[in-house]
Amino acid sequence: MAETNHQTRELERFIFFTDAVFAIVMTLLVLEIRVPEVPPDLAVAELPTKVLALWPKFFSYVLSFLVIGNYWIAHHQTFRYVMSYDRALLWMNLLFLLSISFIPFPTALLGEYGELRFAVIFYAASVGLVRLVLALEWWYIIKGPIRTSDDLDSRLARYNFFRGFAIPLIFLISIGISFFSVPLALWSWFVMFLADTVFWRLQRRQHPSSNG
DSSP states (O other), X not given: OHHHHXXXXXXXXXXXXXXXXXXXXXXXXXXXXXXXOOOGGGHHHHHHHHHHTTHHHHHHHHHHHHHHHHHHHHHHHHHTSBOOOOHHHHHHHHHHHHHHHTTHHHHHHHHHHTTSHHHHHHHHHHHHHHHHHHHHHHHHHHHSSOOBOTXXXXXXXXXXXXXXXXXXXXXXXXXXXXXXXXXXXXXXXXHHHHHHHHHHHHHHHHOTTOOO
């Protein structure tokens, strides 16, 4: 019993640390939006225009905030089944956090150069990689020595594994779309929220007891 309580406390530290990194990264996103510098005597006339000109940065901020929020939910849903951990899982989660903490840079790049194909491809590759790492982390959880809760049956485990590849696939497809239309590739990213909702509803229908 004492060993189980110790494992539970350590697992909680593991999750709290991950949540803290998510919170910091989501906060850092807004720091890329700078207040426009306008001479005081021209502020009334020019400030509204200069603020509206920042819309690409606002767009990239909101997009990345929603993406990271979606990834936080996915991570939360993953670790609700985890009852133990090992050194390998710690390192895999650190790799996941490394990829998460990098997102503010492609976000800033997209906000500044969103009309360029390179910025769109760089963002799609960076953000898609994050979800792929989490999918591989899930694979290790269900295939490795990690102890999982009784709520996780084999069908649900496989379902969540394949679900984890849906968002990386959307970002990969958007890279191909960018060679035909950069704006279309950019807007195609919002399909991931629709896809995630569809997968969630399918999972709830097949596994009513899951909070998935």
